[in-house]
Amino acid sequence: MLWLKALHIISVICWFAALFYLPRLFVYHAQADDTISKERFKIMERKLYRGIMTPAMLASLVFGGWMLIENWSIYKTQGWMHAKLTLVFLLIGYHHMCLAFMKKFAADANTKSHVFYRWFNEVPVIFLIAIVILAVVKPF
Numbered sequence: 001m002l003w004l005k006a007l008h009i010i011s012v013i014c015w016f017a018a019l020f021y022l023p024r025l026f027v028y029h030a031q032a033d034d035t036i037s038k039e040r041f042k043i044m045e046r047k048l049y050r051g052i053m054t055p056a057m058l059a060s061l062v063f064g065g066w067m068l069i070e071n072w073s074i075y076k077t078q079g080w081m082h083a084k085l086t087l088v089f090l091l092i093g094y095h096h097m098c099l100a101f102m103k104k105f106a107a108d109a110n111t112k113s114h115v116f117y118r119w120f121n122e123v124p125v126i127f128l129i130a131i132v133i134l135a136v137v138k139p140f
Helices: 002-031 035-070 079-106 114-120 122-135
Strands: none
Touching: 002 035, 002 079, 002 114, 002 122, 035 079, 079 122
């Protein structure tokens, strides 16, 4: 079980690293004026999303789900776990919003400003704080 927990934590760290970095790339991409920079950002965004972010999300869900199944009799009555799972579900939605924005950039159809992406970049911080507090403190 400790190996499973370690793998879950590692994959969550990788997922959040990508969730923090991809929107930051969007900030820079939205500010880019030249074609070379825009094309470079498209490549960086695609590789980050496909090569790190999505595999890390899937690993987080597999390892977390495995631990959840192993301990379902305990977790099913824990309110903090239900809240945490709700936040994870919303975080998956954020992940897919990143994909939608990435596709817009890839098609040169972005309509959002770098200021929008600066704010968008802060969203996973809120999720991280809430999820860690729920998992560690177990307030309810």
